Amino acid sequence: MTKAVKSALIIGGGHNGLACAAYLARAGVQVTVLEAAERFGGAAVTREFAPGFQISAGAHLLFALDEKIRSELQLEQHGLEMAATALETIGLDEDGDYVSIAGGTLSGPGALDEDKTAMTRYQRQMNRFADVIWGLKDQLPPRMGTTAKDDLLSLGKLGLKIRRLGTEDMREFLRITGINVYDILQERFTSEHLKGALSVDGTLGTFLGTRSNNSVFCALHRFNRGRDYALPKGGMGAVSEALAAAAKAAGATLRTNATVASITMDFDRASGVTLSDGETLEADVVISNADPKTTFFKLLGARHLEAGFANRVHHLRTRGCVAKLHLALDGLPGFTGLDETQLGKRLLIAADMQYVEHAFNHAKYGEYAQEPVLEITVPSVHDATLAPAGQHVLSANVAWAPYDLKGGWTEVARADFLERCLSVLERYAPGLRGQILHSELLTPVDMEQEFGMTGGHWHHVELALDAFLMMRPTPGAAQYATPVNGLYLCGAGSHPGGNVTGCVGRNAAKAVLKGQG
Amino acid sequence: MKTFNIDSPMHHKTKVFPSPFHSRQAEWNENKEWSRWYDYLSVPSYTDETMEYFAGRNTCGVFDITPMTKHLITGPDALPFMNRLVTRDVSKLKPGRVGYSVWCDDRGQVIDDGTIFHLQQGQYRLCSQEHQIDWLMINAHGFDVSIVEDTHDVAGLALQGPTSCAVLRKMNLPGIENLTPFGMASFDFEGTQLMISRTGFTGDLGYELWIDPDHAEVLWDRLFAAGELHGIRPMGSDALEMLRIEAGFIMAGADFAPALHTVRSKNTRSPFELGLDWLVDFKKPVFNGRQALLKEQQQGSRYALVKLDIEDNKAAEHSYVYDTRERNIGWVTSAMWSPSAKKNIALATVKRPHGKVDERMLVEIYYQRELAWSRKMAQAVVVEQPFWDPPRRRQTPPADW
Incomplete structure (x- = not known):
């Protein structure tokens, strides 16, 4: 029999680690969170990148934070405030013929009438399908090959959800989930420009182009049931701070500048951790917010794992491929065709699907995109705390920029890639270059260093059907418990994956309390 | 002698390799029948399998074990590597000793069995029935070890039967009679090193002789000269099969299906299901299959x-x-x-x-x-x-x- 868990150590104070800490603390577990950086949040963090300019250094849009977590942990009471909500997505156009997407509503000078009707249908269908995929987000994924009631129930629920779509939608769901966004967007829409913008949802943050299978799945994973993009006041770090406050209020001990060097084993059980300064801590369970490769290889050591499992972890796809661009601007940028109020939306540079595919093609061969895809926010439009008066910050995800760049991310390569980003931006926002006071480019290698994520990968482990639900990160660790007694996972490498959701942390807490594994 | 050069780009023309003992085997092989044992030609029976079997029980028989898959495992992590790989506790195996073990996958199903030679501190030879290099490389991740399959670099003869020690004594190998079962020793021999272990697959008094392939023929000749009055004769695989069944030794591919070559999971076997409980050491905190085997121990085989x-x-x-x-x-x-x-x-x-x-x-x-x-x-x-x-x-x- 497993005895009740009384104490827990959480390696890493990312948003999931904090959520996990909050839930465990509320259940009476003595929790200590150990964060290596000087602030909490992992890749959901706000920091200064140039004097007076604050930026969300990792994730820069909030769109998937779980409602249940928000209310259960009372994040609003703990200081979470939105600077802007319901942000439309605007597919930029060099000539100003942009398209604006707000849920199922399409507008803007580039919007075609036939696409408007198609958009409503697309939105309805994707919402239903995303519901199936997200339906199990706050459950422990079922284990395979067992006859335990919980597992069968969980599998049954998934089956039922698919069946409930009705014959037509079920067929369509089964047809498209494994295939690529290029095909399904081609079937549904006319405007090349609109298709380009929509295809970004299936490819950004993954090693997939528009024609790569799995990209529909990724689009569904991002599809957040009609809720649109939001910007927290004070940047993404505000989410983490609210989670930290909630965890603290529940009684968790939170420590920054505490780098875990290794997980300690007591015979066949994880019994604690050793910090880089030599300090040792013990607890009933150790929960890792770090990615699976960091957890199992760097902190634990492959030798404490059986070889088949270690081999599966070894082969997890963890090659990050998105860079982050931060610009401090002397004034509002002028994107052709957009008025001032539109600058604060989610802006996409993805001329058409061919453009996106070409940007990805380079990554396949270890090169960065010559004409990158950009997802841009100018959060200071909504939030004056981020930049000095009259000045602004621009944050952009830039794809594709592979972690393992041929020849490495040398100063020359960085400078050249930055130049390519700026020259693309300049085409859409003439005069932008002249406004730049400071710039910062984070390659996946930088993100690996800053956030401790293997490969600088947003999702810790590539998001794909073969790494979802009971396959995430890999069988044997897909229920948050790992093959090592007393060691759990609570990071984006586990179900339901990356993005700032808090779900992994909450589910992991549930698994720990259940004592599974 | 070495009969092929595996580094040569034309070596694929060699097809099935003649063993380094081939010239001598061919002389003795009255039946002119050859079988294939992985990459090598092997002899099923030289004259009559029963006669060869009786040599193994009453005098001594010589069986070519060169085709057996061999690996050299070296490096600072060689011991932890071996201990995670196999079910038994390799730290108890002192240098100069040989141990039999099985190794399992994560489901606790037997991949293969074989012998571990602790050659010297931090250096092991693993002999197996099946090819194992891919599994060993998978196992090497996270360990500071070097793993080489050196099947082609080591020629081997099994000398099995009651007169085997007498034959070796006649070859002037000082102290050979003091070798205990599962012990090994090295001897200067014709300008090279001859390694002899007191091991075998017949359940009788017997030895295995290991040498570089270029000295294979001289070893055969010296051995047969020394054994002439001790009833020495070459043995084929048919005779060996009889000897090992009598000894109660199991064989991969005959008595169990090796886990990595098995499609249907019900057809694999755990060590407990092969009567090898004594090889499973749960006092080790981790080894491949440990968790599954613990469960099997509780729930039954x-x-x-x-x-x-x-x-x-x-x-x-x-x-x-x-x-x-x-x-x-x-x-x-x-x-x-x-x-x-x-x-x-x-x-x-x-x-x-x-x-x-x-x-x-x-x-x-x-x-x-x-x-x-x-x-x-x-x-x-x-x-x-x-x-x-x-x-x-x-x-x-x-x-x-």
């Missing part, structure tokens, strides 16, 4: 491997096994009439809870007499001890014949 003593003298090859009420409970995996034990013997797989010592079973034997088929439901009983296990197998120093 599916199968048991048993030794059967069967009435009459018709070999029970490929037979079904029944309980006394004629319900099918398993099948025979290896069988023969044992000339030394004078018994009709078999190794069989039966479903648990069957398989207890002294349990009575029935074996359905089909046999031919002058082309006419007959069937017999033969009485059989489960026995605990191997059919052949003479004291001379362990006696040190061995008797001088």
Whole structure:
């Protein structure tokens, strides 16, 4: 029999680690969170990148934070405030013929009438399908090959959800989930420009182009049931701070500048951790917010794992491929065709699907995109705390920029890639270059260093059907418990994956309390 | 001598490799029959398998083990690597000693069995029935070890039988008689090193001789010259098969399906299901299959491997096994009439809870007499001890014949 868990150590104070800490603390577990950086949040963090300019250094849009977590942990009471909500997505156009997407509503000078009707249908269908995929987000994924009631129930629920779509939608769901966004967007829409913008949802943050299978799945994973993009006041770090406050209020001990060097084993059980300064801590369970490769290889050591499992972890796809661009601007940028109020939306540079595919093609061969895809926010439009008066910050995800760049991310390569980003931006926002006071480019290698994520990968482990639900990160660790007694996972490498959701942390807490594994 | 150069771009033309002993084997091979053992030519039987078998029991027989897969594992993490790989505790295996073990996948199913030679501190040789290099490389991740498959760089002869020690003594190998079972020693030999281990696959007094392939023929010649008055003769794989069944040794591909080559999971076997409980050391905190085997230990195994003593003298090859009420409970995996034990013997797989010592079973034997088929439901009983296990197998120093 497993005895009740009384104490827990959480390696890493990312948003999931904090959520996990909050839930465990509320259940009476003595929790200590150990964060290596000087602030909490992992890749959901706000920091200064140039004097007076604050930026969300990792994730820069909030769109998937779980409602249940928000209310259960009372994040609003703990200081979470939105600077802007319901942000439309605007597919930029060099000539100003942009398209604006707000849920199922399409507008803007580039919007075609036939696409408007198609958009409503697309939105309805994707919402239903995303519901199936997200339906199990706050459950422990079922284990395979067992006859335990919980597992069968969980599998049954998934089956039922698919069946409930009705014959037509079920067929369509089964047809498209494994295939690529290029095909399904081609079937549904006319405007090349609109298709380009929509295809970004299936490819950004993954090693997939528009024609790569799995990209529909990724689009569904991002599809957040009609809720649109939001910007927290004070940047993404505000989410983490609210989670930290909630965890603290529940009684968790939170420590920054505490780098875990290794997980300690007591015979066949994880019994604690050793910090880089030599300090040792013990607890009933150790929960890792770090990615699976960091957890199992760097902190634990492959030798404490059986070889088949270690081999599966070894082969997890963890090659990050998105860079982050931060610009401090002397004034509002002028994107052709957009008025001032539109600058604060989610802006996409993805001329058409061919453009996106070409940007990805380079990554396949270890090169960065010559004409990158950009997802841009100018959060200071909504939030004056981020930049000095009259000045602004621009944050952009830039794809594709592979972690393992041929020849490495040398100063020359960085400078050249930055130049390519700026020259693309300049085409859409003439005069932008002249406004730049400071710039910062984070390659996946930088993100690996800053956030401790293997490969600088947003999702810790590539998001794909073969790494979802009971396959995430890999069988044997897909229920948050790992093959090592007393060691759990609570990071984006586990179900339901990356993005700032808090779900992994909450589910992991549930698994720990259940004592599974 | 080395019969091919694997580094040559044209080496694919060699096809099946002649063993480094090939010239000598060909001289002795009256039957002119060859079989294939992985990459090598092997001899099923030189003249008559029964004669060769009797050499192994009454004088000594020589069997070419060069084709056996061999690996050299070195480096600072060689011990932790080996200990995670196999089920038994390798830290107890001192330098200069050899140990038998099995290794499992994460499901606790046996991938293969073989012998571990602790050559010197931080250096092991792993000999296996199946090719293992891919599995070993998978296992190497996270360990500071170097793993080389050196099957082609080491020639090997098994010298098995009661006069084997006497033959080696005649070759002037000082102290050979003091070698204990599972011990090994190196000797200067014709300008090279000859490594001899007191190991074998016959359950009798016997040795295995390891040398570089360029000295293979001179080793054969010296051995046969020394053994002339001690009844030495080459043995083929058919004779070895008889010897190992008598000794109760299991073989991958015959008595169990190696896990990595098995598609249907019900057809693999755990060490417990092969009667190898003694090889599983749960005092190690981690090894491949540990968690699954712990679970199996609590929940019970599916199968048991048993030794059967069967009435009459018709070999029970490929037979079904029944309980006394004629319900099918398993099948025979290896069988023969044992000339030394004078018994009709078999190794069989039966479903648990069957398989207890002294349990009575029935074996359905089909046999031919002058082309006419007959069937017999033969009485059989489960026995605990191997059919052949003479004291001379362990006696040190061995008797001088």
